[in-house]
Amino acid sequence: MINEQYLKIYFYRRLVQAKLFIDAHYADNIDLGNIADEAYFSKFHFIRQFKSIYRKTPHQYLIFVRIEKAMELLKTGVPVSEVCYAVGFESLSSFSALFKRIVGITPSTYLTQHQKIKVQIVKSPLNFIPACFAEKYGWLEK
């Protein structure tokens, strides 16, 4: 029983380490086969187990993390071409196409939209805060 519990914890730790490796190295040229080796899994077994927990294959998860990071950078105003390479893509056109497929709009539209929101936040901050909270803070009187 204890042995079974230990094996379960060991199994989870290896998969979590693999996920955290992707989280930390998403911008690098990651070889998912190496991650499987480091996690002491065969490649096929690793992909199956990873998907059973995270509902994405390791490759799908890597793309997901890269696009999420791209969205974060674009929100801060970083230009599209810089974002593309910063999150690990090697071609601007494939980055833009993938981004549009997943997010629904191109990276440049996403960047423009968030730049507009930033301007609106500075101009009319109370439009982004529920009035009941703003009132409690005393922000409505200012």
Next chain:
Amino acid sequence: MTHVNIYVLNQESALDFYTNKFGLKIITDVPMSKDTRWLTVGTPEQPGFEINLTPITEELFSKETAEALRELVKKGTFGVGIFTCNDIFATYEELKAKGVEFTKPPKKEFYGTEALFKDDSGNWFSLAQLN
């Protein structure tokens, strides 16, 4: 529900906890003064639900109330809510690896499997995988 307050001791440190350790995303970040921001976090899996990281300040409470509330939060008085996840053991191992403090490891209950953790202020939560 669309908004909920979590009273925190330090907004900047809470932001680091809820985003970098716990994995939530910033939804709204509106600077209101040099020291105050309207800051909400949430998860893409539950759009429309925002957690307002509310610093316990004298802008919102009297000096006495703020001091008392800070003490109560620090002592771990408040159980704020339940976060659910798809795989409790994977989430538990990941959050532990990121430095989240658990006060109870995953344990089977009649409704699922549950662990307890604290945020950086002292608020406690359940992390559960429901049946």
